[in-house]
Amino acid sequence: MKNVLISMAVMFLLAVFPGGGFWALLSNLIGGGVSETYLYPIYGGIILLTGFVVGCTSVVLNEIKALKEEIKSLKEQATEKE
Numbered sequence: 001m002k003n004v005l006i007s008m009a010v011m012f013l014l015a016v017f018p019g020g021g022f023w024a025l026l027s028n029l030i031g032g033g034v035s036e037t038y039l040y041p042i043y044g045g046i047i048l049l050t051g052f053v054v055g056c057t058s059v060v061l062n063e064i065k066a067l068k069e070e071i072k073s074l075k076e077q078a079t080e081k082e
Contacts, residue, residue: 004058008051012044 004051004054008048008055011047011051
């Protein structure tokens with residue numbers, strides 16, 4: 001999860017701070033001309049949202065695994081008492 005957050009932060013910083021200069025360099029790879037340049041910040045936002053979804057999903061999965069282990073240990077304790 002740490003790698004996801006770092007990657008998301010780096011892409012956000014590259015999209016926001018260098019601004020149009022960075023996107024102008026990448027416009028040949030991404031495609032589009034001057035009329036599509038207003039979409040480039042939206043691409044940065046999509047990258048941020050994707051990173052947020054992945055980060056939240058990994059947190060939820062870790063919590064689910066912890067709950068499963070806790071339930072399993074409680075069941076084992078209950079069977080030992082019987």
